[in-house]
Amino acid sequence: MIRFENDYAEGAHRRILERLLETNEEQSAGYGMDEYSERAKMLIKDACDAPSADVHFLVGGTQTNTILIASVLRPHQGVISAHSGHIAVHETGAIEATGHKVLILPSEDGKIHAEQVRRVHEEHWNDPTHEHIVQPAMVYLSNPTELGTTYSRTELEELRKVCLDCELILMMDGARLGYGLASEGSDLTLADVARLCDVFYIGGTKIGALFGEAVVITNPALKKDFRYMIKQRGGLLAKGRILGIQFETLFQDGLYMELSKHAVDAAITIRAAFENNGFEMKYDSKTNQQFPILRNDEIEKLSKKYAFHTWEKVNETESVVRFCTSWSTKVEHVRALVDDIESLKRRQ
Amino acid sequence: MIRFENDYAEGAHRRILERLLETNEEQSAGYGMDEYSERAKMLIKDACDAPSADVHFLVGGTQTNTILIASVLRPHQGVISAHSGHIAVHETGAIEATGHKVLILPSEDGKIHAEQVRRVHEEHWNDPTHEHIVQPAMVYLSNPTELGTTYSRTELEELRKVCLDCELILMMDGARLGYGLASEGSDLTLADVARLCDVFYIGGTKIGALFGEAVVITNPALKKDFRYMIKQRGGLLAKGRILGIQFETLFQDGLYMELSKHAVDAAITIRAAFENNGFEMKYDSKTNQQFPILRNDEIEKLSKKYAFHTWEKVNETESVVRFCTSWSTKVEHVRALVDDIESLKRRQ
Amino acid sequence: MIRFENDYAEGAHRRILERLLETNEEQSAGYGMDEYSERAKMLIKDACDAPSADVHFLVGGTQTNTILIASVLRPHQGVISAHSGHIAVHETGAIEATGHKVLILPSEDGKIHAEQVRRVHEEHWNDPTHEHIVQPAMVYLSNPTELGTTYSRTELEELRKVCLDCELILMMDGARLGYGLASEGSDLTLADVARLCDVFYIGGTKIGALFGEAVVITNPALKKDFRYMIKQRGGLLAKGRILGIQFETLFQDGLYMELSKHAVDAAITIRAAFENNGFEMKYDSKTNQQFPILRNDEIEKLSKKYAFHTWEKVNETESVVRFCTSWSTKVEHVRALVDDIESLKRRQ
Amino acid sequence: MIRFENDYAEGAHRRILERLLETNEEQSAGYGMDEYSERAKMLIKDACDAPSADVHFLVGGTQTNTILIASVLRPHQGVISAHSGHIAVHETGAIEATGHKVLILPSEDGKIHAEQVRRVHEEHWNDPTHEHIVQPAMVYLSNPTELGTTYSRTELEELRKVCLDCELILMMDGARLGYGLASEGSDLTLADVARLCDVFYIGGTKIGALFGEAVVITNPALKKDFRYMIKQRGGLLAKGRILGIQFETLFQDGLYMELSKHAVDAAITIRAAFENNGFEMKYDSKTNQQFPILRNDEIEKLSKKYAFHTWEKVNETESVVRFCTSWSTKVEHVRALVDDIESLKRRQ
Incomplete structure (x- = not known):
């Protein structure tokens, strides 16, 4: 058969496993405070052309979505997503479990558009009973989407603009980000993503790693205390260097x-x-x-x-x-x- | 230096890494439905002399504590712990983040005793305003404790008895379980733990694995829908076989x-x-x-x-x-x- | 103008206010343990022909929906509602704030039908990845609905049957229940509602009271510890007799x-x-x-x-x-x- | 007998009930947007000498504590309280149910002192593993305390100072505030409380009202979207004027x-x-x-x-x-x- x-049926790229073996007996600090993680963060910031970003390594996608969204929202706020968004359908209500509603937009192709977001915003604030309704505060995109489609640079710029106008945080689920950036005809670069999103992540689980997602936070307002959030949600790996080593290997020479x-x-x-x-x-x-x-x-x-x-x-x-x-x-x-x-x- | x-400064036991390399290119089902996980579960059930137990593999300790406790308690219930218990002090309020209070007992040596538990139970139910107070419903032990001390078989049997008497669920945090069972003079076996606790886990992160905790649920009432809980809390590893391979290696010949x-x-x-x-x-x-x-x-x-x-x-x-x-x-x-x-x- | x-623009029916004045200087036990509340509960159980039901008095509708639903569901479970259901649109995400997703059904007239519920159930359990999806565990109806429509006895019996078949809890939001039961051509009685629902409430706020909703729990499995839940969610009124007096007045002679x-x-x-x-x-x-x-x-x-x-x-x-x-x-x-x-x- | x-055994002060009767048939806007509430807010701001404060009316104390604290804290943060604080012992874990730990301080007399708070702050931030520990972010006082003791102006000023130094929000539970301010020898005024706390409330339930607590928010950072929070937690009374009328009566001529x-x-x-x-x-x-x-x-x-x-x-x-x-x-x-x-x- x-x-x-x-895209998660095998283990990891051979170089990753070899690197884990090579470094296996070294003793290093726990919880991601090791040198491998440090170097991997530098490499990712370089690749994103985002020297002042914060980078964190997490284990899996649902965990990452949950921690990110719970970190940003106040209790009465919700996150906008396409109805086919992973957080809306395939995470056993992980977002709701942190107290937040996922605000669903219809979508033919898994993408959501700037105009839809603007409309949600306007409908909310024009409603005289808006205090009785969950307040939209964040936009969740996946790129590529769960249906394989991708956002163009123009589309992402439009979403960025509407988010700025409406004071919404723009987040990209990049569980398959590499596949999106490498897609035929894509005009979007990692640097564009870093420039246009407040926060996003670079999926390793589905692209060469045993597991691991690299969160990149570019909006300074979202950086504070993020490691507390990771720990609280059970996402702080004791042997954090395993994540560092994997992302270092993936990013040090274009792998x-x-x-x-x-x-x-x-x-x-x-x-x-x-x-x-x-x-x-x-x-x-x-x-x-x-x-x-x-x-x-x-x-x-x-x-x-x-x-x-x-x-x-x-x-x-x-x-x-x-x-x-x-x-x-x-x-x-x-x-x-x-x-x-x-x-x-x-x-x- | x-x-x-x-106890998490190095990687994993060499045989684990070698086994990951050997199996790396095989394709297997995701989310723990693979054959490595299946075999590892059988080995653990054998080691626990608990053929009808359910076994699940999770990534880390905080995650495991959180999922277990949140799975058991109703919203108004809390979990009893020594004041030095890991859930009480070192998990950034992970239990509270799921809505539950940790009910603290004083302890000189990190252990809690049957009589203390009985007293908490009685004080609660004797209080005419008990509906205004969090209801104790679960007991959290760590063995060995955070202070290196261990429970004897008699002590654990007494705790079991009080939990049965008071309808409390008994849970053991076994992040370092092997070190407890192998401790000098310990008269407790893995089978004892399985017989006396409703649920516990066998820590891999600190004993030979890259990461991983094996949850063993012996109380049938706690088994239902546990995988939903794992997924919701971001604990279901896509490449679940990585956990299966590690625990198979650790348990197939006494490692x-x-x-x-x-x-x-x-x-x-x-x-x-x-x-x-x-x-x-x-x-x-x-x-x-x-x-x-x-x-x-x-x-x-x-x-x-x-x-x-x-x-x-x-x-x-x-x-x-x-x-x-x-x-x-x-x-x-x-x-x-x-x-x-x-x-x-x-x-x- | x-x-x-x-239907909440005025105060309360005159007899309620007069009764509050008459009883004002009496001293009574707090938190609903008074004799007015006791009598009101008896009157409601009589009116429901449900002598073994539990009755609790709460202040408002959103509070009641939240406490009821949070009391029933385990963390990975959700509640089915018409897209126009009050919990789905007009409670600022109160249900999500307790950790649960509201599972939306389309509806032209505010009602949901037995067949829709059965389909949700089947789709969930037939999905091989159902552990990645919120589990439907409860059905929320409002009668009359937010659009003024009502359920016939036959419709409610069909819903009851599907809920029994699928092990779903059936709950009715009765914020306007009297207006539904008194509606032209309605063949549903309070006793029918009590017989067919696991739990429901009788709205006072919109029908003659200053405020107040009477929860009726007929399913014994849902009765346990409900007062803890009320207290935890801030719903236990110190001067509970104010609720008792109101419902006693409303139910003692058909008001x-x-x-x-x-x-x-x-x-x-x-x-x-x-x-x-x-x-x-x-x-x-x-x-x-x-x-x-x-x-x-x-x-x-x-x-x-x-x-x-x-x-x-x-x-x-x-x-x-x-x-x-x-x-x-x-x-x-x-x-x-x-x-x-x-x-x-x-x-x- | x-x-x-x-202090909640009787109904309400006669003038309140009479006023409810007088106004009973008037039609007014719902959810606290009525003129009675408007006037009551003005009277309270005057009494607090805090013209730019926000005032909200809630039904009960547990509800008020819960909404206030949940509104202020981010998920990884906790609230400091005396071990005898109402939120710590008598609210069925209401604070934990919103995801937050109550950080307990020992106290002989129900009060906590500036130096204790400073020590908690320093211990947290000096701990190299502080990201594994709930972050103190708020101080909860009750005045008078659950043991009848009160804070002097000097004590409250010291607490204010430490809260400013340590970036902690200072909240006062005033369920019995009047009894504190009227206590023998008290040198604290309502204006002092408003000046020194970020947020507090004036209890009506225990002082003359049928029920009701008036929240006063003086820190502008805490004002935003507070009504969403009230609605989400089930605290927005449909006939909000009932609260307005009560507080208007209590505050219009010194009652x-x-x-x-x-x-x-x-x-x-x-x-x-x-x-x-x-x-x-x-x-x-x-x-x-x-x-x-x-x-x-x-x-x-x-x-x-x-x-x-x-x-x-x-x-x-x-x-x-x-x-x-x-x-x-x-x-x-x-x-x-x-x-x-x-x-x-x-x-x-």
């Missing part, structure tokens, strides 16, 4: 973007195979997740050899499925899949 | 207890050196943490070569310090320290 | 239903006036809230003399408005309004 | 302080009777609560005619009891009690 099921590009190339190859063979893609993804619409018999045929996710039913005979590549996807597996897509013989 | 500062014993032996050697040279120990610890009382000049002298923790001031000229050994403490470092204790020349 | 703006009927009669008269004069009603309400669709010029004309709520815009020239009657609506005010509706001269 | 059990003085005079008379007859008072209270130490047989004798609270056991033969007067204590009841104290014949 060849797995295109998700992170290299791995990201590898996954995107594989995904684009798979997408091309589907499109060239007459399949429609549900979402316009240029990133590592691809969402073709297949007939049930085609799904059955491919399922014998490949693991992939059935995303949603279209009708009685068709469904959207998801093929997910990653930093560790093997070229021969992609080739095999392309061959098998060809042999579905849709064109005939 | 030789570090006796804490966990072997490493625990190594640390305890080193600690007892250090303790003997102090005692034989006329130093008083603050707490009667037979585990990996030792708390001698040193003069300031002695602290200064030892500090040149060794890192250790100044625990608390005794008076203007003396303090309690903590020397902490671990699974990875080097025999030559212990020897050096013993020599240097000798040369403090207290006996003269 | 004649107010049809809401509650009498006042409810008065408001409904007034509302139906107003509705008839609108309909007979060619106005369309947005929602099919037989209760004390009426939602005609008016043109902007008509709204402007009526606004000179009457206070009422503009509910939502229909288009550039029309809006839905709300006229709200209450237990204290004066007959002459209704007559004046009917005359003024007539003189809008829509029929010509 | 004559009750000296507590509040007059009623307070009445209770204090009665208490001082009772205290004198005890002291003159050889009884020791446990706490040095000049306010409406008195704590004599009585023998068991004396307690039994007085209990036949009077209700009072047994506060704590001193030894097998003696206990501290509490006699509580109030705004409504009858002069003849005080006289009777004095006679009965005399006839205990301790002097012989």
